[in-house]
Structure formats: structure tokens, C-alpha cells
Amino acid sequence: MALSWLLLILLALAVLGYFIGRSRALASAGGDSRDLHSLPSYYGYNVALTSLIPALGLLVIWLLVQPMIVSSTVTSLIPDDSISEGSNRGLIMSEVRRVADGLDGAVAKGALTEQEARNADTDVDALTAKLKDARQVLTQDLTKPILLAAQKHRVMNAAGTVAMQVSVLLLALMGAAFAYVRTHKDFRARNVVEQGILALLLLAASIAILTTVGIVLSMLFETMNFFQMHSWKDFFFGSTWAPNFRGGSELSILPLLWGTLYISVIALLVAVPIGLFAAIYLSEYASGITRAIAKPLLEILAGIPTIVYGLFALLTVGPALVSMFGDGGMLGVGWMASSNAVLTAGLVMGIMLIPFVSSLSDDIINAVPQSMRDGSLGLGATHSETVRQVILPAALPGIVGAVLLAASRAIGETMIVVMAAGAIAKFSGNPFEAMTTITTRIVSQLTGDTDFASPETLVAFALGLTLFIITLGLNIFALYIVRKYREQYE
Structure with missing residues (x-):
């Protein structure tokens, strides 16, 4: 399932949650909106937001964390003797990701079967020729360690993506069910919705601030590494x-x-x-x-x-x-x-x-x-x-x-x-x-x-x-x- 489809499903669940939340609130008041604590729309908003926001939060966190976990796991599979002089582990990982994407693209085009893409004993030269014929980009010669790492990268990414989709959808359904059960005529839906909107606004402001902090820290750490190699006096007071x-x-x-x-x-x-x-x-x-x-x-x-x-x-x-x-x-x-x-x-x-x-x-x-x-x-x-x-x-x-x-x-x-x-x-x-x-x-x-x-x-x-x-x-x-x-x- 593509990410766009997952987002559309979450949006559809939120829209559905809005209508069923609103209907349940009116039903609990016997159809008379005057007996409700809040306007009927607030009950719908509560179900929709409780379904959508936690699921989107989990989705964003998962998309940020999964690449780091996959990269750290795959990096350990690359032996030191496979890193040539003038290269480093970061460059090798870039090539691993490129090969993994190439395998995905070749499978999608029908140039490779899924079994061929996952076969650890496949001929490297033949596989390289097939990837090039499928117009997949390779910047250096494909080696056995890079191929094994790329195959592991694909497997972990695929498993992580499926787990992400299942977890996000389950959380959305659980959120909708939780909000639906709490919906009744005396429930303070307006207060809950307004507090949720306030939390979202605070989160948006925090993201802007944390982005600035992240930029400063990323430059600060590298600057500290620079001053360990080069004199700060020459940097600030030199003339050349x-x-x-x-x-x-x-x-x-x-x-x-x-x-x-x-x-x-x-x-x-x-x-x-x-x-x-x-x-x-x-x-x-x-x-x-x-x-x-x-x-x-x-x-x-x-x-x-x-x-x-x-x-x-x-x-x-x-x-x-x-x-x-x-x-x-x-x-x-x-x-x-x-x-x-x-x-x-x-x-x-x-x-x-x-x-x-x-x-x-x-x-x-x-x-x-x-x-x-x-x-x-x-x-x-x-x-x-x-x-x-x-x-x-x-x-x-x-x-x-x-x-x-x-x-x-x-x-x-x-x-x-x-x-x-x-x-x-x-x-x-x-x-x-x-x-x-x-x-x-x-x-x-x-x-x-x-x-x-x-x-x-x-x-x-x-x-x-x-x-x-x-x-x-x-x-x-x-x-x-x-x-x-x-x-x-x-």
C-alpha cells in the first residue's frame, strides 16, 4: 500500500468518524440538540481528530525512525575489508540504498522476479547487467557485500512498511472507537476539541523552535570538530x-x-x-x-x-x-x-x-x-x-x-x-x-x-x-x- 493510499484511508476514517460521532451524540439526546452540552459538530470533530491525529503522529515518527534503524542494522553487515581506500561507510551505505531502490525498480518493471531479487547466491555480474538493462542507476561496481546489504535493506524496509501500515490503521480504529464510546449528550466535546486544537498549535510552534535548535546544534557539533583540527585563533584572527x-x-x-x-x-x-x-x-x-x-x-x-x-x-x-x-x-x-x-x-x-x-x-x-x-x-x-x-x-x-x-x-x-x-x-x-x-x-x-x-x-x-x-x-x-x-x- 502506497503512503498516499494510507493517508487517504486515514482521512476517510476521520470523515466517517465525524458523521458517526455526530449521529451518536444526537441519538443520545433523543434528536434534540438543545440537550447536548456542545454543538453536534463538536462531537463529530472529537471522533475525527481522535482517530486522525494519533495515527498521523505515529506515522511521522515511524517514517523518521525506521530509516535510522534499518541503516544501523545494515551497516553492521558490511565488513571493513570491503570498504576501499578513499571511500567510507557512509558512501557505501548510499550505494546500498541505491542498489535496494534499483532492485525495487527492476521488480516493478518485471525485469527481475522477487525471488531473483532476494536470492543471496545470485551471480553479481548477471544481476548488474539486468539492473542496467532496467535503467536502474548504479554508481559503482556491484559487489557481494553491497548486494547482501541491499537485500537485507529491502527486506527490513518491506517488513517495516507493512508493520507501519497495520499499526497506523489499528491506532486510527482504536482512537475512533474510544472517542465513539465516550460520546454522549453530557460529554464536554467542545472543551476536548478546543484543548486538542490548542495542543496542535503548540506543537506547530514547537516544531519551528526545535528546527532552529536542530540547525544550530548540527552546525555547532561540526564546528567543534573543526576547532579540534584547526586553531580558533587562526580562524578568527588570521588574515589569509x-x-x-x-x-x-x-x-x-x-x-x-x-x-x-x-x-x-x-x-x-x-x-x-x-x-x-x-x-x-x-x-x-x-x-x-x-x-x-x-x-x-x-x-x-x-x-x-x-x-x-x-x-x-x-x-x-x-x-x-x-x-x-x-x-x-x-x-x-x-x-x-x-x-x-x-x-x-x-x-x-x-x-x-x-x-x-x-x-x-x-x-x-x-x-x-x-x-x-x-x-x-x-x-x-x-x-x-x-x-x-x-x-x-x-x-x-x-x-x-x-x-x-x-x-x-x-x-x-x-x-x-x-x-x-x-x-x-x-x-x-x-x-x-x-x-x-x-x-x-x-x-x-x-x-x-x-x-x-x-x-x-x-x-x-x-x-x-x-x-x-x-x-x-x-x-x-x-x-x-x-x-x-x-x-x-x-
Whole structure:
């Protein structure tokens, strides 16, 4: 039974439970809903939720736990001498899962029988040929240990899936039966349902928080492994970024941090004035028709993928800047030798950030009470004086929060920098030179064949944790300012 069918059956049971729960409650009251403690629908909701929610919870937990149990069991079947040099147990397990999926796919296509797929004594070469003929992906030569592990993987997965389906359906039926038996006219169904909904809301909030905690812990543990191999003093206080997977690396974050902040500042110098002026015009000067047209068009920029901005920087903005500031350019200054430069990335990133600054600032300016405008105009101030001396000072804390949120977005940008700023980590104040950022180096260090036992790979987690702390600090500061503003003017 496919997972989709299992979910449909659970949903059908919940719908059926709703109607039988509602009918039983009305029957216990002699058909008069006025004798019920709660509305009839609450009794139906109680049966439906008691049937559906525990079963879904068990399903989610089972789907998370089963792969870990299967992997830990199958891993022990792989002997150490079958792991070739340059490989590791994790890579072997990836191939085991791939072979297991290949066997499933071949059986589904009829290229193999179930008996052939489970036969431990089958000819490995012949089986490999059949899998390839069935267009199943194999990234390395199939060996006997990998085949045996893949067959065990299939058997455990199949048994676990059947056990999961039976357990989930039994729990759904038991939940429905339990709620059905409790249903009568004096049962406080509304209280139970509302408490259940409150628990679901609390669970949703907890998942968001626990996800953040999980992200931090996953990076923290790998960062600790990195600092056991590499000096933290060199990482935080060194001056050179020169990874070398053969040893002798210099891994300092400072050149990367400088490039990140430099490009982000240029982006904010572009985005903040344009976005703020656009917000002032749309909220204070534009007519209703103009605002209805201009605001959605401006916010379209926020929906453009960053890779498209990167292509725009690579094909349009970069060459335009070279034609202006490069050798033989219009200005004849020869400052810019390549389209990959800090200025290119900063300008395009600033264009990307305009809708963030504009939209947030527009909402904040509109939140300033109309009474403050009326009071200023009533005292004889002009419209522009009211904007400068009343509205902007009142909205300033919120605008600062919007700018800080845009700054955190700029610091975390990757694709524009990869395509427009280059890959050189250095200290330089020249905006016409190529430079790189923290996010770009994270991608670079984790791209290709990576060995997670080397500092050159683990440094990506240290960079990620540092970047996370920086952006988290900016976001918390921005939210604090915005919250303070809202308490003051709402």
C-alpha cells in the first residue's frame, strides 16, 4: 500500500468518524440538540481528530525512525575489508540504498522476479547487467557485500512498511472507537476539541523552535570538530584564506567577512534610498490608482529568483560597468579590469533588496496615525514639512528595523555573489576588484567530493555558524526595534 493510499484511508476514517460521532451524540439526546452540552459538530470533530491525529503522529515518527534503524542494522553487515581506500561507510551505505531502490525498480518493471531479487547466491555480474538493462542507476561496481546489504535493506524496509501500515490503521480504529464510546449528550466535546486544537498549535510552534535548535546544534557539533583540527585563533584572527586539501591550509574568516560586509554595504547604499523614497511617494503622494499599479509592479522584484539576478549581473551590469570604468571605457580611467567585482554584485543585490525596503517602509509609514498628519497640517505645515518633520521621525524605528532585515538578507545572499563578485578572498577597499563572501566559500568547500574528516570541509560549518549568529543578531535587533515602535504608535 502506497503512503498516499494510507493517508487517504486515514482521512476517510476521520470523515466517517465525524458523521458517526455526530449521529451518536444526537441519538443520545433523543434528536434534540438543545440537550447536548456542545454543538453536534463538536462531537463529530472529537471522533475525527481522535482517530486522525494519533495515527498521523505515529506515522511521522515511524517514517523518521525506521530509516535510522534499518541503516544501523545494515551497516553492521558490511565488513571493513570491503570498504576501499578513499571511500567510507557512509558512501557505501548510499550505494546500498541505491542498489535496494534499483532492485525495487527492476521488480516493478518485471525485469527481475522477487525471488531473483532476494536470492543471496545470485551471480553479481548477471544481476548488474539486468539492473542496467532496467535503467536502474548504479554508481559503482556491484559487489557481494553491497548486494547482501541491499537485500537485507529491502527486506527490513518491506517488513517495516507493512508493520507501519497495520499499526497506523489499528491506532486510527482504536482512537475512533474510544472517542465513539465516550460520546454522549453530557460529554464536554467542545472543551476536548478546543484543548486538542490548542495542543496542535503548540506543537506547530514547537516544531519551528526545535528546527532552529536542530540547525544550530548540527552546525555547532561540526564546528567543534573543526576547532579540534584547526586553531580558533587562526580562524578568527588570521588574515589569509587559503584552503588546501593536501594540508597546510590557512582558514581565516576575516577576509571573507570583509567581502561580505563590503558587498552588503554597497547593496544597502543602493536599496535604502531608492526603497525609502519609493515608499514615501507611494504612501504620501501617489494617487490610489498609481499606488494600485506601482506597488505590485515594484514587489515583483521580490519574486525574481536570485539566479536570474546573477545572470543579469553577469551579462548586463558587469559589462556595462567595464565599458564605463575599464580600459578603453567611456571615462578612460581603467579602474575595472573584469565584470566580476564588488560593485557589480553590490548594485544588483541592491536592486534585489529594493522591494524589501520599500514594502516594509511603506507599511510602517502607513501605520503612523492619521491624527499626527492632521495635527501637523492644522498647525500650518506643508505636506513636505509634515513628511520630513512628523511622519519620518515617527516611522524611523520601524524603518531602521526594515533596513536591518534587508541587511541580514544581503549578508546571506549567495548566487549573485557567485556569479558577479568573483572568488578571491582578500582585504581591499577597491570596489572595482573581485572579492568573495562567506556564503560563496561555504558552497565552494562543500562542492564535489568532500571528506568530512578534513578541516577544509568542516570549516564550512564554522563559517555557517558564524554567519547564522550574525544574521540572527541582526534579525533580533530589527524585531526589537519594530516591536518597540509598534508599542509606541499602535
